[in-house]
Amino acid sequence: MIRFENVSMLYSRGPEVLKNVNFHLPPGSFHFLTGASGAGKTTLLRLLFMSLFPTNGDIFLFQKNLSQVPAEQRAGLRRRIGIVFQDFRLLDHMTTWENVALPLRVMGRRESEYKEDVTELLKWVGLGNRIHAYPHILSGGEKQRAAIARAVIGKPELLLADEPTGNVDPRMARRLLRLFIELNHLGTSVVIATHDHDLVKQYNAPRLVLADGTLQVRS
Amino acid sequence: MRQFLKTFALGVGEAFWPRRDKSGTTQIVPQSSVSGRALTAVISIMSFLACLTAGMVYMVNQSANAWYNDIASEVTVQVSPIDGEDTEQRLRAVTRILKRQVGIVRVQPYSLAESAALLEPWLGAGDTLSALPVPRLIAIEIDRNSPPDLSAIRQKLAARFKGVLLDDHRRWQAQIQSLTRSVALAGLGILLLVATATVAVIVSAARSAMASNHEIVEVLHFVGAHRKFIASEFERHFLALGIRSGLLGALGAGFMFFFAPIAIQLLGGGSVTASEIKQLVGSAELDFTGYSLLGLIVIAVAAICMFTSSYWVDRILNTEGTIANPNTSPDGGFSLSSRKAKSDSLSNSVSRDFVVKGIGVVFKAAVIASLVFGLGFVLFSSTINVSSTAQVTQADGIVVLTGGKSRINEGVRLLAAGKAKSLLISGVHAQTSIRQLSKLVPGARPLFNCCIDLGRAAHDTIGNAHETRSWARQKGYHSLIIVTSAYHMPRSMAEFRSIMPHIKLVPFAIESPNVKIDSWWSDTGTARLLFSEYMKYLPALTKLGFSKVTNLFAR
Ligand SMILES: Nc1ncnc2c1ncn2[C@@H]1O[C@H](COP(=O)(O)OP(=O)(O)OP(=O)(O)O)[C@@H](O)[C@H]1O
Ligand SMILES: [Mg+2]
Numbered sequence: 001m002i003r004f005e006n007v008s009m010l011y012s013r014g015p016e017v018l019k020n021v022n023f024h025l026p027p028g029s030f031h032f033l034t035g036a037s038g039a040g041k042t043t044l045l046r047l048l049f050m051s052l053f054p055t056n057g058d059i060f061l062f063q064k065n066l067s068q069v070p071a072e073q074r075a076g077l078r079r080r081i082g083i084v085f086q087d088f089r090l091l092d093h094m095t096t097w098e099n100v101a102l103p104l105r106v107m108g109r110r111e112s113e114y115k116e117d118v119t120e121l122l123k124w125v126g127l128g129n130r131i132h133a134y135p136h137i138l139s140g141g142e143k144q145r146a147a148i149a150r151a152v153i154g155k156p157e158l159l160l161a162d163e164p165t166g167n168v169d170p171r172m173a174r175r176l177l178r179l180f181i182e183l184n185h186l187g188t189s190v191v192i193a194t195h196d197h198d199l200v201k202q203y204n205a206p207r208l209v210l211a212d213g214t215l216q217v218r219s
Numbered sequence: 220m221r222q223f224l225k226t227f228a229l230g231v232g233e234a235f236w237p238r239r240d241k242s243g244t245t246q247i248v249p250q251s252s253v254s255g256r257a258l259t260a261v262i263s264i265m266s267f268l269a270c271l272t273a274g275m276v277y278m279v280n281q282s283a284n285a286w287y288n289d290i291a292s293e294v295t296v297q298v299s300p301i302d303g304e305d306t307e308q309r310l311r312a313v314t315r316i317l318k319r320q321v322g323i324v325r326v327q328p329y330s331l332a333e334s335a336a337l338l339e340p341w342l343g344a345g346d347t348l349s350a351l352p353v354p355r356l357i358a359i360e361i362d363r364n365s366p367p368d369l370s371a372i373r374q375k376l377a378a379r380f381k382g383v384l385l386d387d388h389r390r391w392q393a394q395i396q397s398l399t400r401s402v403a404l405a406g407l408g409i410l411l412l413v414a415t416a417t418v419a420v421i422v423s424a425a426r427s428a429m430a431s432n433h434e435i436v437e438v439l440h441f442v443g444a445h446r447k448f449i450a451s452e453f454e455r456h457f458l459a460l461g462i463r464s465g466l467l468g469a470l471g472a473g474f475m476f477f478f479a480p481i482a483i484q485l486l487g488g489g490s491v492t493a494s495e496i497k498q499l500v501g502s503a504e505l506d507f508t509g510y511s512l513l514g515l516i517v518i519a520v521a522a523i524c525m526f527t528s529s530y531w532v533d534r535i536l537n538t539e540g541t542i543a544n545p546n547t548s549p550d551g552g553f554s555l556s557s558r559k560a561k562s563d564s565l566s567n568s569v570s571r572d573f574v575v576k577g578i579g580v581v582f583k584a585a586v587i588a589s590l591v592f593g594l595g596f597v598l599f600s601s602t603i604n605v606s607s608t609a610q611v612t613q614a615d616g617i618v619v620l621t622g623g624k625s626r627i628n629e630g631v632r633l634l635a636a637g638k639a640k641s642l643l644i645s646g647v648h649a650q651t652s653i654r655q656l657s658k659l660v661p662g663a664r665p666l667f668n669c670c671i672d673l674g675r676a677a678h679d680t681i682g683n684a685h686e687t688r689s690w691a692r693q694k695g696y697h698s699l700i701i702v703t704s705a706y707h708m709p710r711s712m713a714e715f716r717s718i719m720p721h722i723k724l725v726p727f728a729i730e731s732p733n734v735k736i737d738s739w740w741s742d743t744g745t746a747r748l749l750f751s752e753y754m755k756y757l758p759a760l761t762k763l764g765f766s767k768v769t770n771l772f773a774r
Contacts, residue, residue, distance in 0.1 A: 049441065071536065072446060079443035089438050093249040105247070106444035150442070 001027040001158065001189050002048065004215075007057035009043055017043045019213035020057070025191070027157075030184045032200050033193040035210030041193040042086055044210065045160045048191070049081055050074050062157070079107060082151035082188075084161035088143045090135040090150075096142075097122065097131045100149045107154070114153075121149050124179070126172065140167040148176060152183055159183060161192045165199055173199055226451040230458030230525070234466075246452075248435055253428055253456040253528075259464050261424050265417040266468025266520050270513045272413040274476050276406035277509050283399035294359040294369065299382035299650050300352040310355050313376065313383055317359060322367030325360040354650060384650070412585070419578060421523050425457060429531035436535045446536055453528040461524030465517035473513055476505045599753050603705050603736050606728045614639045614725055615696035618687045620680070620703040620711060621646040623731045630702040631660045633727065634670060639700060641670040645686045646677040680707070680759075684714045691722060698723040704731040706752050713759040717766040 002025040009018040017040035025031060033041050046052040047059055050066055059066045062080065069077060082103075090099045101111070101118045122131055125145040135143055144167045151159060159180065165173035177199060184190045191208075194200065200207065207218045233250065298313055300306045310328050317326045329337070334353055361367055373385045432453070439449050505513075617639045619630035627644060634642045644656065657667040674686040691699060703711050705728035715724055730736075739745040 051441070075440060075443050075445045078441060083441055085441075089434070089441070091435060091438055093252075094245050098245050102247075102439075103442040106439060106442060106448060154443075 001025050001029070001062070002191075003060040005058045005060070007047070007054045007059060009040070009047065009052070010055045016213055018054070018215070021213075021215045023208065023215055023217055025189065027189055028184070028187055030181070030190045030203075030205045031192070031208050032205055033191055033208045033210065034195070034200065037195070039210040040213070041210060042162055044215075045083075045162055045191070045193060048158075048160055049078060049083055079103070079154065080157045082154060082156035082159040084144075084147050084151045084159075084164045086162040086166070086193075088135075088147040090143060090146055092135050095132050095134055096127055096138065096146050099135065099146055100153055103150060103154045118149075118153060121153060122146075125149050125176070141169070141172065144168060145172070145176070148179070152179065155183075155186070156188060159188050159190045161190070163194055163196075164192060165194065165196055170198065174202065177203060222447055222451060226454050227458065229451075230455035230521075231462060233455060233459035234462035247439065248432065248452040248456060250456050250459075252432055253453070253460055258424050258428055259460065259467075262421055262460065262464035262520065262524070263467040263471075265420045266465045266516060267471045268468075269413055269417045269520075270469045270472030270516050271475065272410050273512050273516060274472055274505055274509055276410050277512055278476075278505060279406055280399075280403050281506070281509075283402050287395050287399050292361055294361055294385065294387045296357040296359065296376070297354045297384040297386065297650070298357065298380075299354040299384070301382050306355060309380060309383075310357070313380060314357055316375070316379070317357065317372070320367050320372055322362045322365050323359055324362050326357060327359075328357045329355060331355070352655065382650075412581070416578070416582075417520070418523060421461075421520065422527050425524050425527035426531055428457075429453070429528055429535075433535055436532055440536060446532065449536075450529045450532045453532055454525045457524040457528035458521055461521030462517065465520035468520075469513040469517045473505075473510060476509070595757075596750065596753050599709065599756060600736075600739055600749050602709060603749070604728060605705050605730045605736070606726060608633070608636070611638055611700055611727050612725055614698040614700045614723070616640060616691060616694060616698075617642040617700045617702060618683075618690075619644045620683050620701070620707070621648075622707065623704045623729070625729060625731070626702055626704065627656065628660055629727070629729050631663045631666060631671070633700060633702070634666060635663070641672065641694070642666075643672045643674055643687060643690045645674040645683045645690075646679075647673045647675050649675055680711055680714050680755075683711070684718050687715065688719050688722075691719065696722070698725065700725045700727050702727045702729065704729060704734070705736055706731070706734060706749060710752060710756045710759045713756065713763045717759070717763040720766065720770055 002023075004021050004023050007018055007021045008016065010016045021044075033044065035041050043052065047054055047066075048061060050069070053067055062077065064077070090096075091102070094102070097118060098105075100122060101114060104114045104118075105111075119128075119131065122128055125148060127142060127145055127149070130138060130142055130146075133142075135146070138146065144164065148161070148164055151161065161180070164180075165176055168176065173196065180190050180192065181203060192199075209216045209218055296313060296317065298306065298310050301309075314326055314328050317323060331353075334355055337356070361369075369385065369387050376383045376385060436449055436453075439452075440446075611633065617630050617633055619626050619642065621627070621644060630642055630644070633639065647656070651673075653667050653671070653673060656673070657664050672690065674683075674690065677683045677686045687699065691697075699722060701708070701711060701715060701724055708726050708728040712724060712726055715722075733744065734748060735742045735745045739749050
C-alpha cells in the first residue's frame with residue numbers, strides 16, 4: 001500500500017525534516033504516527049497525498065511512484081485517499097452538509113444518491129443540528145468533525161488524519177477513533193498523526209515514531 | 220471540446236441570468252467572489268474605452284477612405300475662354316465628346332453661376348466676376364471599375380481644342396492618400412495602446428480575483444477534483460463576468476455613437492452644422508461593420524477573462540509540491556527543482572515589474588507629449604497677429620503668396636507706398652494672365668507693367684519658398700516683405716527661413732474674412748483651420764531647426 005524508499009525531505013528554507021526514511025505499510029493496516037511537535041508528521045502526510053514531493057528517494061502508493069504520476073492523474077489518486085487536515089480547510093461559502101458532500105459532488109455523483117448518507121454521517125459525528133451552519137460559526141471541534149466526515153464520506157482506500165482529535169473532548173475522541181477503526185475493518189488503511197497519548201493507548205495499533213528525521217516502527 | 224461547450228453555455232447563461240442555480244445548491248465556486256462590483260466596473264470601463272477608440276478609429280478611417288475615393292473618381296476639365304470664341308459653345312462641344320467616351324459615368328458642366336459660386340471664396344461675390352474671363356469647369360465621374368484611358372482623352376481634347384485642360388487631381392490624390400494613411404496609422408497606434416492597457420487591466424483584475432480563490436482551488440484538488448473540473452467552474456464565472464462587463468462597455472460606447480450626431484447638433488448651438496461635422500469626422504455614425512467591431516471587442520474581453528482564470532487555475536495547481544526530487548524524476552514535468560522554481564518566480568516578477576514600469580513610462584510620455592502638443596497649439600494661436608503698415612520696414616522686394624483675395628491688393632498697396640522696388644505674386648495659376656490679375660486691383664495697371672512679376676511654379680508654401688528664392692537671386696535682393704494671411708504667416712516664415720537663411724524677411728500678415736483670430740476658441744471653423752495649420756507648421760518648424768543646425772556646421 002505505502003512504501004518509502006530512502007526518502008529525504010528538505011524544505012527550501014527550513015530544516016531537513018526526513019533523513020533517508022524507509023518503511024512499508026501493508027493494505028488494510030492501522031497506524032498511529034507520533035513524534036514531537038515539529039518532528040515532521042504533517043510533512044510525511046503531505047508527501048503521501050502529493051502536496052509535497054521528496055527531495056530524495058521514492059514514495060510508492062497504490063503501486064505507483066508518486067514522483068512520476070502525471071499532474072492530471074493526481075486527482076484520480078486523491079479520490080482513493082481521505083484527508084483530514086490539521087487546519088480543517090473547509091470551504092467558507094458552503095454549509096457543513098455541502099462541505100462534507102463535496103468529494104462526492106466533484107466525482108460527479110448525483111445528490112439524490114448520497115443525500116441520506118451525508119446526513120447520517122453528520123448525525124454520527126454529532127453535527128446533526130449543524131447541518132446548515134457555515135464553517136465560520138462552528139467551534140473548533142465541530143469544524144474538526146466536519147473535516148473528518150468529509151474525509152471518510154467517499155469510503156477511501158487510505159485515510160490520512162492529521163491530529164483528528166486535537167480539538168475535541170476525550171469522549172468525542174473515543175467516538176471518532178471508533179469511526180476510524182470501523183472504517184479500517186471495512187478495508188481502509190488508516191494513518192493517524194497525533195500527540196494524544198491517551199488515544200494511542202486506547203487502541204492497540206503499531207506506531208510510526210518520528211524523531212530527528214528518522215522513522216521507527218513500534219508495535 | 221464538449222467540456223468547453225458546456226462551460227461556454229453555462230457562462231453565457233450565467234451572464235444573462237445570474238444566480239440561478241438548479242435545486243438551490245451552493246455553487247462550488249461562489250459567483251460573488253468573481254463578479255464583485257469593483258471588478259465589473261473596472262472591466263466595463265476598460266471595454267467602454269476600447270470600444271470607443273475602436274469605433275472612432277474605424278469611423279475616421281471610413282470617412283478618410285470615402286473622401287479619397289471621391290477625389291479619385293472625379294476628374295475635371297477646364298475650358299478657358301479664348302478671345303473671339305463662344306465659350307458656351309466650346310463647353311457644349313467638349314461635353315458632347317466626353318459623354319461619348321467609355322468608362323465615364325457622369326459628365327456635368329458647371330454653369331457660369333455655379334462657377335462663380337466656386338470662385339467666391341477667392342474673388343468675392345458680386346459683378347466683378349462676370350467681367351472676368353473665368354475658366355469654366357466640367358465635372359466627370361469615372362467608372363472606378365473600368366476607368367477610361369485618361370491620357371488618350373487628354374490628347375484627343377488637346378488636338379481638337381485650344382485652352383482645354385484635363386485635371387485628374389493626381390497631385391491631390393497622392394497627398395490625400397498619404398494623409399489618409401497617416402490618419403489610419405495614428406488611429407492604429409492609439410488603438411494598440413488602448414488595447415494593451417485594456418488587456419493589462421483585465422488580466423491583473425482577473426488575477427487578483429483568482430488569488431482570493433486560491434484556497435478553493437487547492438481544497439477542490441485535494442478532495443479529488445480534476446483540473447478541468449476546477450478550471451471550468453472558474454471559467455464560466457469569468458466568462459459571465461467578461462460578457463456582462465464587455466456588453467455594458469460596448470452598449471455604453473454604442474449609445475455614444477448612436478446619439479453623437481444628435482448631441483453634436485444640440486451642443487453646436489447652430490455654429491456647427493451636421494454637414495460640417497460630416498466633412499470633418501465622417502458621418503459620426505457607425506455602420507453595421509462598426510457595430511460588429513464592438514461585438515468583437517465584447518467577445519475578446521470575455522475570452523481574455525476566461526483564459527486568465529484558466530491560466531491561474533493551472534498556476535495554482537502547478538505550484539503545489541514545488542519542493543522537488545531532482546534525482547528520481549529529472550524530467551518530471553511538475554517537479555521543478557526548488558532553486559529553479561525560485562529563480563523562475565523571481566524572473567517572472569522581474570519581467571512583470573518591467574512590463575508594469577514600461578506601461579507606466581509609455582503612459583507618462585503620452586501624457587507629457589499631449590500636454591506639450593496642446594500647449595504648443597495655444598502658443599501658436601496666440602502668436603498669430605495682423606501686422607500694421609507702420610510696422611513694415613523698407614525692403615528690396617515684396618512677395619505675395621496667393622490664396623486669400625485681399626493679399627494681392629495689400630501687396631500692391633505696399634508697392635505703391637514705396638516700401639520696395641518690385642513685387643512677386645507667387646503661386647499664380649497656370650492660366651491666369653497679368654491682364655486678369657490687374658483687374659483685381661483697380662488702377663494698378665501701370666505697376667503691373669513695370670514692377671510686378673508672376674510666379675507660376677508654386678503649388679504650395681514650399682513651392683512659394685523655392686520660387687521666391689530664385690526670384691530674389693535673379694534680382695539680387697537681400698530683404699523681402701512677405702505678404703500672406705495671418706494664420707498662414709508662421710508656417711510661411713518657417714519654410715522661407717529654412718531655405719533662405721541669409722535673406723532678411725519682414726512679415727506682413729493680413730486679416731482674412733471668416734477667420735476670427737482673436738476668438739478662435741469660440742469659432743469652430745477658425746479653430747479647425749488653425750489646428751490644421753498647426754499640424755503643418757510643426758514639420759515646417761522641424762525643418763527650420765534642421766537647416767539652422769546644418770548651417771551652423773556648414774560655416
Ligand atoms: N513550507 C515549509 N517551509 C519550511 N519549513 C517548513 C514548512 N512546513 C513545515 N516546515 C518545518 O518543518 C518541520 C516539520 O513540520 P511539520 O508541520 O511536518 O511538523 P509536525 O510534526 O506536523 O508538527 P505539529 O505536531 O506541531 O503539527 C518544522 O520545523 C516546520 O517548521
Ligand atoms: Mg502537524
